[in-house]
Amino acid sequence: MLRNVKTYHKPLTIEDAVGLVHSNRNAVYVGGGAWIVAQGDPQLEVLVDLQKLALDRIDGEIEAVRIGAMTTLQALIDHSDVGTFAAGLLAAAAGFTQSRTLREQGTLGGTLIVAGSADPLTTALLVLDVEIGYADPVRHIAPFESFVAYRDRLIETRALLTGIRVARPPTRSATAFEVVGRSPKDKPIVCVAAYVVVDEGLPVEIRVAAGGIVDHPVRLLKMEHLLKGQLLTAERVEAALAPNLEELNPISDYRGSAEYRLEMVRVLARRAVMHAWNEARRK
Numbered sequence: 001m002l003r004n005v006k007t008y009h010k011p012l013t014i015e016d017a018v019g020l021v022h023s024n025r026n027a028v029y030v031g032g033g034a035w036i037v038a039q040g041d042p043q044l045e046v047l048v049d050l051q052k053l054a055l056d057r058i059d060g061e062i063e064a065v066r067i068g069a070m071t072t073l074q075a076l077i078d079h080s081d082v083g084t085f086a087a088g089l090l091a092a093a094a095g096f097t098q099s100r101t102l103r104e105q106g107t108l109g110g111t112l113i114v115a116g117s118a119d120p121l122t123t124a125l126l127v128l129d130v131e132i133g134y135a136d137p138v139r140h141i142a143p144f145e146s147f148v149a150y151r152d153r154l155i156e157t158r159a160l161l162t163g164i165r166v167a168r169p170p171t172r173s174a175t176a177f178e179v180v181g182r183s184p185k186d187k188p189i190v191c192v193a194a195y196v197v198v199d200e201g202l203p204v205e206i207r208v209a210a211g212g213i214v215d216h217p218v219r220l221l222k223m224e225h226l227l228k229g230q231l232l233t234a235e236r237v238e239a240a241l242a243p244n245l246e247e248l249n250p251i252s253d254y255r256g257s258a259e260y261r262l263e264m265v266r267v268l269a270r271r272a273v274m275h276a277w278n279e280a281r282r283k
């Protein structure tokens with residue numbers, strides 16, 4: 001229960017929002033509020049609602065799309081540009097984040113802040129060219145990968161996420177998103193996103209990210225490196241994954257043992273890379 005909340009602010013500027021959170025240890029930003037209300041932290045005294053900061057915009061530009069941190073997860077699916085962007089990768093990932101009710105409430109910013117090990121959206125964003133904006137209150141832009149690696153530090157500094165910029169993939173590229181969960185629409189136990197760019201019949205860029213293996217989604221960089229420039233076959237993809245699998249120390253819980261997770265990442269990575277590769281070649 002949020003029984004200790006004394007003040008509720010709706011600041012009009014990003015600087016004011018950051019200032020309000022920085023001035024009280026027991027203040028938090030409120031995106032959609034889904035997580036905050038579910039947690040019911042009795043220590044919270046001040047809520048800083050981000051609704052008036054105009055961060056719920058999606059702006060399609062020629063080379064990129066900008067998505068504000070207050071954009072809801074459902075808007076990522078329904079928006080005509082983002083919904084089909086990168087062959088629908090973001091929309092597909094958003095569809096696995098929550099139930100429809102929570103997707104209408106949960107925002108991009110709040111979701112990225114509380115994202116767990118197998119967060120579909122974080123996994124999908126890792127394979128695209130993404131920059132993330134935050135304010136502390138000075139405005140910064142960082143590669144999305146750094147944000148994922150150093151998210152805890154950013155949370156400690158109580159920075160405000162403002163949004164992301166996702167570059168439009170080239171024409172001869174394709175994406176794929178593969179998931180295993182307890183049921184087809186349940187949150188993933190393991191998920192894999194792949195992105196392949198083809199030029200002159202060969203993959204000139206390959207990115208693969210996996211969620212549900214360690215405490216946050218990770219890129220499979222060794223695999224990417226080994227496959228770049230090679231004609232891809234299922235056997236080659238599996239062989240290239242081996243060095244990555246050897247260095248991962250998977251989590252294990254009631255939803256999946258470490259062995260199961262490793263086996264699933266092997267299957268899903270092979271499927272995702274082969275699917276993206278075949279789609280990109282067809283273009």
Ligand SMILES: Cc1cc2nc3c(=O)[nH]c(=O)nc-3n(C[C@H](O)[C@H](O)[C@H](O)COP(=O)(O)OP(=O)(O)OC[C@H]3O[C@@H](n4cnc5c(N)ncnc54)[C@H](O)[C@@H]3O)c2cc1C
Pocket residue numbers: 028029030031032033034035036037038050069070098102105106107108109110111113114115116119159160161162187
């Ligand atoms: C019933 C239920 C089930 C859930 N199941 C899952 C699950 O299975 N897996 C999972 O990963 N998540 C789960 N969640 C969490 C869910 O992803 C979040 O509730 C929701 O997507 C977060 O979005 P929000 O905008 O509502 O965040 P909020 O509740 O508003 O905020 C979440 C956190 O992010 C901070 N925050 C919000 N916006 C910003 C911003 N722009 N900049 C900086 N900090 C910000 C807040 O201060 C807070 O600490 C569940 C939540 C509920 C209520």
